[in-house]
Amino acid sequence: MAKESSFDVVSSVDMQEIDNAFGQAKKELTQRYDLKDSGAEISLDKQGKTITVAAPSDFVAKQVIDVIGSKLIKRGIDLAAVKWGAVQAAAGQSVRQTASIVEGIDRDTASTINKDIKAGKFKVKVQIEGDKLRVSSASRDALQEVIAFLKEKDYGQPLQYVNYR
Missing domain, CATH: 3.30.70.990 (YajQ-like, domain 2)
Known part of the structure; x- marks a missing residue:
């Protein structure tokens, strides 16, 4: 795997x-x-x-x-x-x-982001961890697609994409 x-x-x-x-x-x-x-x-x-x-x-x-x-x-x-x-x-x-x-992603915004990613039918897993979200997948291309997708959306606060591994 x-x-x-x-x-x-x-x-x-x-x-x-x-x-x-x-x-x-x-x-x-x-x-x-x-x-x-x-x-x-x-x-x-x-x-x-x-x-x-x-x-x-x-x-x-x-x-x-x-x-x-x-x-x-x-x-x-x-x-x-x-x-x-x-x-x-x-x-x-x-x-x-x-x-x-505003610092950190509140629970409501995190669940909205999670729903949007799931509605986009990306082959990724999303976990809400406190005031951040962890998005993981076997495919780096899928992760890149999710980042591009989230950059197009407006959640009322600036989002950064860190710890890309």
């Missing part, structure tokens, strides 16, 4: 790159003419994996979020990994918006 090949489907982000992008965005807030004295603030919670934007108005908050998004893109972070919540009213006219950084 032929040796089984496999790969893992994961969703991970480099927190150091997010920290670097946050530092660049914070610096741009202090230097950019239209945002310099606006009273907008951003904060990063590495443990909780959240970014918080506090701004005097909704318009300024959107500008700050655009700055953060551009810095994340330059650092190679997919914007699908950052889920922005609803705008919340804070003291006075100010607003606050929090984003969570």
Whole structure:
């Protein structure tokens, strides 16, 4: 019997790159003419994996979020990994918006990916292992087909294909 090949489907982000992008965005807030004295603030919670934007108005908050998004893109972070919540009213006219950084594949998304692969009639086995999926097959071509198939789909978060053996 032929040796089984496999790969893992994961969703991970480099927190150091997010920290670097946050530092660049914070610096741009202090230097950019239209945002310099606006009273907008951003904060990063590495443990909780959240970014918080506090701004005097909704318009300024959107500008700050655009700055953060551009810095994340330059650092190679997919914007699908950052889920922005609803705008919340804070003291006075100010607003606050929090984003969570998505890491790991939750159970629902993993089962959706599993169903999609099975519906594609690929000759592979899929196992859900915590926050990742292991796809294995005797045929490397089948694994390549699954990777191409998954790249075409959108699951609301960035996926990486690692440990290809």
